[in-house]
Amino acid sequence: MRSPEMKSQNRRALLFLLLGLALALILMSLPLFSFEAQVYTKKSANTFVGDEKYVAAKAEAEAVAEEYRAQGFSVSLSEDVLERVNSKGKTTSLVTFTLSQSYGKNLFSLLGQGFAASKLTAALLLCLGLSAALAAAGLVGSGDLLPRYLDGRSRALRGAACVTALLALLLVPVILMMNTYAFSRQMGLHNAGLLEEGRALFFSRMDRLLFDGQMGENIEQVLSGLKYHCSGLAWLLLPAICIILLSAIQIRFGAIKGTLLRGLLYFFVVVVCLVTLYPYYVMLITAFRSNAETLDMYFLHMFPTKWIWSNLTDIVRRGVPRYLLNSLFVAGGATAIAMLCGIPAAYAMARMQFKGKKAFLGFVIMSQMFSPVVLLIGISQLMNTLHLNDSIVGLMLINAAFNQAFAVWLLRGTFVSISPEMEQAALIDGCGTMGALTRVLIPMAAPGIVTALIFVFINAWNEYTISTVLISTASNRPITVGITQFSSFNMIEWQYLFAASLLATIPVVILFMSIEKHLTAGLTSGGVKG
Amino acid sequence: MNTRLNRNKWEPYLWLLPSMLLIAVFVVFPILIVFKLSFSYISQGGVIGGFIGFQNYVDAVKLPAFKTVMLNTMWWVISVVGLSTLLGFIIAMVLNQKFRGRKIARSILVFPWATSLVIQASVWNYIIKYEYGNLNNVLLNLGIIQQAINWRSSYQIEFIWECAVGIFVTVPFVTFCVLSGLQSIDGSLYEAATMDGAGFWGKLRHVTLPMVRPSLTVSTVLNIIYVFNSFPIVYTMTKGAPAHKTDTMITYLYMLSFYERKKGPATALSVIGFLILCVCAGVYMIGVMRKEDEQ
Numbered sequence: 001m002r003s004p005e006m007k008s009q010n011r012r013a014l015l016f017l018l019l020g021l022a023l024a025l026i027l028m029s030l031p032l033f034s035f036e037a038q039v040y041t042k043k044s045a046n047t048f049v050g051d052e053k054y055v056a057a058k059a060e061a062e063a064v065a066e067e068y069r070a071q072g073f074s075v076s077l078s079e080d081v082l083e084r085v086n087s088k089g090k091t092t093s094l095v096t097f098t099l100s101q102s103y104g105k106n107l108f109s110l111l112g113q114g115f116a117a118s119k120l121t122a123a124l125l126l127c128l129g130l131s132a133a134l135a136a137a138g139l140v141g142s143g144d145l146l147p148r149y150l151d152g153r154s155r156a157l158r159g160a161a162c163v164t165a166l167l168a169l170l171l172v173p174v175i176l177m178m179n180t181y182a183f184s185r186q187m188g189l190h191n192a193g194l195l196e197e198g199r200a201l202f203f204s205r206m207d208r209l210l211f212d213g214q215m216g217e218n219i220e221q222v223l224s225g226l227k228y229h230c231s232g233l234a235w236l237l238l239p240a241i242c243i244i245l246l247s248a249i250q251i252r253f254g255a256i257k258g259t260l261l262r263g264l265l266y267f268f269v270v271v272v273c274l275v276t277l278y279p280y281y282v283m284l285i286t287a288f289r290s291n292a293e294t295l296d297m298y299f300l301h302m303f304p305t306k307w308i309w310s311n312l313t314d315i316v317r318r319g320v321p322r323y324l325l326n327s328l329f330v331a332g333g334a335t336a337i338a339m340l341c342g343i344p345a346a347y348a349m350a351r352m353q354f355k356g357k358k359a360f361l362g363f364v365i366m367s368q369m370f371s372p373v374v375l376l377i378g379i380s381q382l383m384n385t386l387h388l389n390d391s392i393v394g395l396m397l398i399n400a401a402f403n404q405a406f407a408v409w410l411l412r413g414t415f416v417s418i419s420p421e422m423e424q425a426a427l428i429d430g431c432g433t434m435g436a437l438t439r440v441l442i443p444m445a446a447p448g449i450v451t452a453l454i455f456v457f458i459n460a461w462n463e464y465t466i467s468t469v470l471i472s473t474a475s476n477r478p479i480t481v482g483i484t485q486f487s488s489f490n491m492i493e494w495q496y497l498f499a500a501s502l503l504a505t506i507p508v509v510i511l512f513m514s515i516e517k518h519l520t521a522g523l524t525s526g527g528v529k530g
Numbered sequence: 531m532n533t534r535l536n537r538n539k540w541e542p543y544l545w546l547l548p549s550m551l552l553i554a555v556f557v558v559f560p561i562l563i564v565f566k567l568s569f570s571y572i573s574q575g576g577v578i579g580g581f582i583g584f585q586n587y588v589d590a591v592k593l594p595a596f597k598t599v600m601l602n603t604m605w606w607v608i609s610v611v612g613l614s615t616l617l618g619f620i621i622a623m624v625l626n627q628k629f630r631g632r633k634i635a636r637s638i639l640v641f642p643w644a645t646s647l648v649i650q651a652s653v654w655n656y657i658i659k660y661e662y663g664n665l666n667n668v669l670l671n672l673g674i675i676q677q678a679i680n681w682r683s684s685y686q687i688e689f690i691w692e693c694a695v696g697i698f699v700t701v702p703f704v705t706f707c708v709l710s711g712l713q714s715i716d717g718s719l720y721e722a723a724t725m726d727g728a729g730f731w732g733k734l735r736h737v738t739l740p741m742v743r744p745s746l747t748v749s750t751v752l753n754i755i756y757v758f759n760s761f762p763i764v765y766t767m768t769k770g771a772p773a774h775k776t777d778t779m780i781t782y783l784y785m786l787s788f789y790e791r792k793k794g795p796a797t798a799l800s801v802i803g804f805l806i807l808c809v810c811a812g813v814y815m816i817g818v819m820r821k822e823d824e825q
Contacts, residue, residue: 278657369807375800378564397552481647505646505649
């Protein structure tokens with residue numbers, strides 16, 4: 001089966017593989033990260049560049065530099081000129097000579113140093129090595145590029161090579177960011193006097209990394225003013241790994257274009273999911289942080305330093321269970337009313353012929369168009385007259401009415417999709433219309449009914465505007481209004497706000513996920529949204 | 531076919547009665563009240579007086595913030611509906627492909643739809659705080675920015691953020707609408723198009739778009755209505771401050787009637803909003819009815 005053409009293709013793929021690997025390793029051993037420490041500064045007196053005071057100061061600085069160089073340090077001398085005009089109108093300069101020592105470090109020097117990036121670098125090396133080895137093994141095992149000729153073993157090997165190469169690709173930006181985080185940010189905090197926890201550990205690690213642990217006590221002073229710089233070359237690691245990945249893909253699938261599109265698709269999906277989940281992540285971590293941490297700009301961690309579970313007990317004391325219960329009543333009551341009114345209407349619409357059917361349909365759909373907000377004034381007036389102001393029952397009725405359209409619409413669709421033969425049989429057997437509905441149709445339409453039920457429930461649970469207007473007594477508030485008590489005008493207790501939000505969100509999100517599949521079907525016909 | 535069911539000429543109406551009653555009392559009646567109030571004098575204390583013609587409407591148009599608010603509402607609706615339709619369409623196209631983890635991705639995408647708007651708005655409100663917001667925190671920690679950025683330095687930018695949050699919560703709805711349209715497309719249509727030599731864009735133009743147009747129309751019209759009616763995002767994030775410069779019509783009329791005690795102009799605004807909605811609803815009705823007739 002092995003044509004010479006395929007063999008040459010394979011050789012080329014192998015060559016590319018080795019090239020990518022070599023490139024990656026070379027890049028990793030270059031001094032990609034540099035630290036600049038100021039070891040000596042000399043300020044000249046008021047002077048002009050070039051006069052004797054300047055020359056003297058410069059000579060002094062250079063002498064110090066020579067001393068350092070004699071000891072084997074690589075230092076560089078820079079001068080900073082500050083011009084200013086004195087009271088007599090003469091321009092003088094203040095020259096600052098700075099002797100700075102730069103420490104270049106490559107990725108390998110991070111290994112075993114205990115930084116977050118250290119372990120990841122080890123993982124990166126492992127991934128690179130594995131992926132190259134797997135790809136090569138898959139290549140040697142079978143000579144053909146076309147997947148249909150590949151045996152199972154080499155297919156698996158090449159697939160694994162792709163996965164490990166992808167992993168390596170992901171690790172690179174993570175490592176670079178981890179480094180920036182560890183060095184730039186922590187050092188910045190140290191310089192601003194804000195680094196408190198993990199201080200000693202950080203110092204000892206930096207000491208080991210930069211000075212082989214020689215600095216000891218002095219490290220704190222040396223680190224002040226230390227500047228971190230990541231070379232742009234580091235990003236070249238990405239294309240290098242891409243070469244490995246591509247040659248692994250070429251060996252695996254033969255076609256690069258389709259695979260790239262696939263990669264792009266996954267990338268897109270992952271980005272969309274991450275953006276979608278981001279506010280929920282913020283909600284989660286903030287709900288368990290202390291008040292001081294929620295207001296801390298220098299908060300360093302992706303997760304709370306200490307998970308404050310007492311936030312939950314605090315919100316319990318502040319009345320949140322009561323609000324949740326109110327919401328449960330409002331949403332449950334609204335759902336019950338909407339279903340009790342909606343099922344008969346939907347049944348009539350689906351099974352009976354009568355004049356004005358279309359008009360009723362129009363009436364129902366029209367009512368769906370008006371969110372209660374634009375009618376707020378009318379509704380509050382109406383509720384005043386009915387004495388349902390500030391009552392949970394009032395909220396139930398309003399929510400039921402404004403969700404009626406969807407309930408009828410979706411239920412009608414479900415009923416229509418079920419053949420009437422079963423009910424007719426039940427009718428012939430002597431059941432009344434009511435019996436046919438409750439004993440035959442409702443059990444058969446259960447999935448559609450549950451979907452409508454949950455949807456109305458969620459809408460009522462999440463409703464906010466009408467409740468703010470109608471409810472004035474604190475103990476009658478549903479949760480959406482209840483959480484606003486944590487954000488008063490001058491102080492927002494974010495941790496309580498989000499802890500309560502979390503409790504209000506989790507159940508409905510789970511409910512919603514359970515009906516997502518059924519909802520898609522009823523969507524475009526019914527038209528629904530919270 | 532259902533002769534047996536129609537024993538009584540009035541029976542169907544009996545079945546419809548509870549539903550009609552509910553809608554009539556709690557939806558239609560408030561509409562009538564608002565209409566009546568908009569032509570009545572209402573004192574600052576909320577006492578309702580006699581008929582004053584179109585005075586409330588004149589007052590409403592003369593309000594200093596009226597023009598800003600109307601423009602804001604227009605921008606709000608156009609940007610949120612337009613961009614979320616575009617984004618939702620793209621995401622639906624992607625989610626319609628077969629790939630591993632599609633179910634998980636779809637479940638995740640449902641999150642913003644299932645969450646209360648007031649909670650969403652609160653979270654974003656926290657995220658973009660200048661002094662301690664999470665966005666600055668994360669970007670600083672990752673070393674992407676060196677200095678905290680003031681994400682809400684002016685009211686225009688705050689309004690853009692509000693639109694962004696609006697888009698964020700609206701996209702899932704569009705995605706799932708389009709997705710339901712996409713899933714009803716017969717695969718053989720694409721095969722035929724491929725045979726005819728159509729590329730990606732050709733298939734998009736001649737197969738996908740015509741086929742999902744009904745669901746896209748429904749979702750767009752509904753979104754116009756829902757986004758127009760949206761209250762919690764603007765109210766939670768800026769409360770319309772400064773001086774109603776970030777208000778939309780809905781939050782403005784809320785502020786007018788419940789904070790500033792100008793119920794008269796507020797009812798007039800309600801009616802104006804109601805009429806705008808009626809136009810949208812009419813378009814939607816025609817679309818739905820036509821679809822019904824086709825079936």
